[in-house]
Amino acid sequence: MVDRYPDQPVIPSTKMLLVPMLNLSIAIIASMIVIALLARYLPRTSFYRRFALMAANPSGPSFSAPREFVTGLRISLGAKGTAVTMLRPSGKGRFGDQLVDVVTAGEFISAETPIVISQIDGMRVLVSRSQISS
Template identity: 35%
Template structure:
């Protein structure tokens, strides 16, 4: 059944409008098709293939395909829209392959391009996505009879898909949930309970002793606790009593205790 229709489908059948295809009666079957299939029902298959490669149907299939993928970007999991989109692409390539307008390698190029684009979502860089997009475009042009027609068809599909994406974002306030699997959106801020380090504000005003020379950084002790500190800029000798005057995150500033007493 899946034979090439280059010789089996007359040229005039490929340019029939969709309306004529649907009203094409089974009795209108060429002798060569009846001979090859042994049944008049093969005309429906020929009509179906002719419908898939019709110039008016191609942009519709491409638009449905890209629209399905765009809608999937706004859904948390793969669903009906993605399935419909994939079916539309499969019908496009199936019709062109069976009609003898493209080879299986063209479809493999398309599939490989999609894989590269998906890999780009999880791998850093940008080269894989660029090659993937180029492979997808090349697969469509390689399967086309008329480059101008396929270019216009892709332009229509891309335009409608972009407009649909804008409507989903601006009108329906949708988020691209698909990318949430690959993008970190959590923020480590104070409001969420995250702190970069412990803020020891309770130490302000306490007396400590320089465990080491402070040049201006060093270590002081408060009871049995050792704390890394810095002075205001001066040098403080070991064992000198100091007062903690400021705490800025992990930065603890001290001053000689006698300076406080003399003020």
């Protein structure tokens, strides 16, 4: 910080900036030396080894995912069921003895309305209002 006294100019001169710039330069050089020493010797300390993972990671993918997503649902496209809750746009539907979380394509369907599965994407089951034909 530059010390300014009442009889000195507003803009500091080079002589006034010399000590603060020297202090800043010394601090930057000292911090670079400390960082270099820490980078060199800190990984060898027991303190560092307690916090850092030292085991090598095996190469290749860590988990191999199945190509098909197993849902565990025993329902198929075109299965007919009933909306148990109001679907706005998501809710629950019953297909046979299974209660399934279902989603509509944006439409609201009231409870106890017949529904049909139009798409299955993983655990997302898209349903629509069933067109009951006589």
